[in-house]
Amino acid sequence: MYKNLESMFSVNAAGMKKSVIRELLKLTQKPDIISFAGGLPAPATFPVKEIAELARELILREGDWALQYGPTEGDPRLKQEIIKIGERDDMKMDQENILVTTASQQGLDIVGRVFINPGDIVICGRPTYVGAISAFRSYAAAFEGIELDEEGMRMDHLRDKLKALRSAGKRPKFIYVVPDFQNPAGVTMSLERRRLLLDLACEYETLVVEDTPYRQLRYVGDHVPSLYSLDAGEGIVIDLHTFSKILFPGLRLGWVQAHKTVIDKFVIAKQAMDLCTPPFTQAIAYEYCNRGLLAAHIEENVELYRNKRKTMLEALETHMPEHPGIHWTKPEGGLFLWMTVPESMDMEALFYKAVEANVAYVVGTAFYADGGGKNHARLNFSYPSPEDIVEGVKRLAAVIKEQLSS
Ligand SMILES: Cc1ncc(COP(=O)(O)O)c(C=O)c1O
Structure with a gap:
């Protein structure tokens, strides 16, 4: 084994750094956590049966x-x-x-x-x-x-x-x-x-x-x-x-x-x-x-996510503290909304408290190529269930409230 294998890496590879955010996200793999962090579609939308049948037919018919x-x-x-x-x-x-x-x-x-x-x-x-x-x-x-x-x-x-x-x-x-x-x-x-x-x-x-x-x-x-x-x-x-x-x-x-x-x-x-x-x-x-099959499938996804989006927006409206510096976007589609908190608040530092309270998000800094974004968080609404969305928002709101009062 060579002593310094790393010295062999290309200049490009040497510039590739482990993402701090990925490291933070590892903390979210606790059983009780409600995660708004991932960008995952809901598994309920996966057409498991159709794909299983179609794949079997396909291999038998045109495997060559x-x-x-x-x-x-x-x-x-x-x-x-x-x-x-x-x-x-x-x-x-x-x-x-x-x-x-x-x-x-x-x-x-x-x-x-x-x-x-x-x-x-x-x-x-x-x-x-x-x-x-x-x-x-x-x-x-x-x-x-x-x-x-x-x-x-x-x-x-x-x-x-x-x-x-x-x-x-x-x-x-x-x-x-x-x-x-x-x-x-x-x-x-x-x-x-x-x-x-x-x-x-x-x-x-x-x-x-x-x-x-x-x-x-x-x-x-x-x-x-x-x-x-x-x-x-x-x-x-x-x-x-x-x-x-x-x-x-x-x-x-x-x-x-x-x-x-x-x-x-x-x-x-x-x-x-x-x-x-x-x-x-x-x-x-x-x-x-x-x-x-695709058009009908997309329709079903849209229906499911429309409800989840609504649930998250209503939960934020109900539970987040009223404060001029706290607001969020109201996306017309997609999987995410973007939360802004007062500039004095650091969502990266707050992440550990959120994880302790069993809720997670992605810290805004991940999404800035040239620095910044500490007072933002990305919240995903496609993956968690509607019940978890409400409970997760309650937990996040409690963490933010506590931070505001401290
Ligand atoms: C804006 C954007 N581009 C590209 C991708 C990559 O998606 P995929 O490689 O699964 O097509 C994602 C995934 O979340 C995304 O949000």
Whole structure:
């Protein structure tokens, strides 16, 4: 055994740090804890029986194909179903605009691999999805954060940032956004801001990475067109999707929609990563969609999560102390809401007290690429039962009340 194996790591690997948040989350694995921390879909939504039957039939019928290697681009039959999903959402694309991925986390990695040189600037929300920060950081991206409000990323701040960067002779590689029911903040980008974002990206010659795992999980409010549909094939938008939140995450299946030039390069990058996404899981998803089961399944999920969202919002309203510094977002869809407490309060320090009181959340700092977020917490409402949501909010409210009075 070598003494200093770590000295052999690449510069990139040396920069990969254990997440403090993951370490904190280990504390939440006590039996009595009610956790708002995970980002997990409710297992009750998993179509266990249908998938068991369908998988058995599939292996017996086309095992030769489904258990074999497949094309890196993805199963053309599944891509056809993806095109139909897009059409229902006003998005036009051909097979050449789609790369099937091993879920959208791989899509993020491919984006990083293909676009980011060390030190390249990536613009993202404050806060933003922590998995995107890790993916882009592993290619040594430099982050510039833009504040969000109820309508998503602030376009006035984005314009100022782009202007300042241009004056300094810098051009960001892309702007990363989760426009629908953002993880973690739960906010949705308004149509006006989506248009402005594309105009700004065009003016400042940068790309937009649209990551939208929750798009089909809308519980209230009106549909807003995707950035991909607004871009209308211009090639500004690279759009990441996944089956994780609309079917089940164990499939590890998603896709990227983008201009053919981008997809062609992504295919080459993916070849080196895993040759292909498992044809077996692609065949399962294809069958599920082709039998017309997906739309009804999404409807059921929406119904379940709509109630859980309502339960959490009502519980917060009832139990959280009234204080001008304490508020939370009211997401129209997705799995999360975002809580803000007075600036003097540190949700990281409070996490230990919350765990003692048998309730957990994700500390806001996880979602800031450039520091900050101590007085925020992300609360998930899809996984816990409605009873646990109420009880968990009561426990959290008691911890916050005690902190306010101390
Ligand atoms: C915004 C966002 N992007 C990507 C992912 C990764 O999802 P998956 O790899 O399961 O598709 C998640 C998971 O929670 C997410 O919230």
